Amino acid sequence: MSVLDKLKQMLKGHEDQAGKGVDKAGDFVDDRTQGKYSGQVDTAQDKLKEQFGRDQDQPPQS
Numbered sequence: 198m199s200v201l202d203k204l205k206q207m208l209k210g211h212e213d214q215a216g217k218g219v220d221k222a223g224d225f226v227d228d229r230t231q232g233k234y235s236g237q238v239d240t241a242q243d244k245l246k247e248q249f250g251r252d253q254d255q256p257p258q259s
Contacts, residue, residue: 201248208249215249 208215223242227235 205249212249216246219245219249 219242223238226238230238
């Protein structure tokens with residue numbers, strides 16, 4: 198079992214809290230880098246939210 202699978206299992210039922218944590222971490226990185234990498238940070242936030250927020254039984258959304 199991969200680390201990502203373990204995280205998904207731990208966060209199941211707490212998708213809202215995981216999304217808030219991802220937002221907070223992204224805002225911290227933006228603040229520390231003075232927005233230099235905001236595009237990359239936003240992309241990473243979206244991908245993480247998609248991974249953690251999606252139920253494992255549902256297919257990925259396009």
